[in-house]
Amino acid sequence: QVQLMESGGGLVQAGGSLRLSCAASGRTFSSYAMGWFRQAPGKEREFVAAIMWGDGDSTYYAVPVKGRFTISRDNAKNTLYLQMNFLEPEDTAVYYCAATSEYPLATLPRGYDHWGQGTQVTVSS
Numbered sequence: 001q002v003q004l005m006e007s008g009g010g011l012v013q014a015g016g017s018l019r020l021s022c023a024a025s026g027r028t029f030s031s032y033a034m035g036w037f038r039q040a041p042g043k044e045r046e047f048v049a050a051i052m053w054g055d056g057d058s059t060y061y062a063v064p065v066k067g068r069f070t071i072s073r074d075n076a077k078n079t080l081y082l083q084m085n086f087l088e089p090e091d092t093a094v095y096y097c098a099a100t101s102e103y104p105l106a107t108l109p110r111g112y113d114h115w116g117q118g119t120q121v122t123v124s125s
Contacts, residue, residue, distance in 0.1 A: 002026040002099050002114050009095060009119030016087050016123070022080040022097030022116055030054055030075040033104040035112060036082045038093035038121075045096070047107040049082060060105045064090070087123045094118040 008020040020036070035050040049071035052058035059071050070083040080097050098112035106112060 002029060002032060004097050004099060004114055004116035006095065006097050006116045006119040009121045011122045011124065012087055014088055014123055014125050017083070017085045018087065018121060020082040020084065020095055020097075020119060020121075022082075024078045024080065024099065026078070029078040032099040032101055032114075033106065034071075034073060034080045035098045035100070035106060036069075036071060036080075037096045037098060037109060038091075039096070039118075040093040043093075045109050047109075048095070050105045050107065051080070052104050053101075058105060060107065062107075084121070087121075089123045089125045092121060092123050094120050 003025040005023050012018055031053055033053045036048040037045050038048050039045040047062050050060045051071045068086045072081045096118045097116045099114040100112045103111040
């Protein structure tokens with residue numbers, strides 16, 4: 001079992017940066033593939049980025065964020081990160097981290113069985 005808690009959200013102007021963190025409990029963090037999703041008001045939850053378990057050498061990004069966002073993990077600190085640069089108003093959403101022991105680099109929510117509570121990111125124009 002793993003429990004997740006996001007932090008680092010906030011209000012930022014367009015073009016700015018934020019770094020989200022996701023602290024994980026449990027001793028088997030490195031055995032989970034991890035992902036970031038986001039959900040804007042009135043929209044479905046959508047995939048943002050995923051990282052393979054272990055050292056996290058493999059990553060995958062949604063097209064709208066590729067080149068602007070970077071997912072990474074520190075297994076020694078049981079923490080997942082999402083560095084977000086060149087933010088746009090369209091990035092405004094609640095951001096969730098998620099973990100899966102079954103499907104590496106999963107891009108659909110149903111591929112994940114552990115979720116955090118989410119952190120709000122608001123980008124003003």
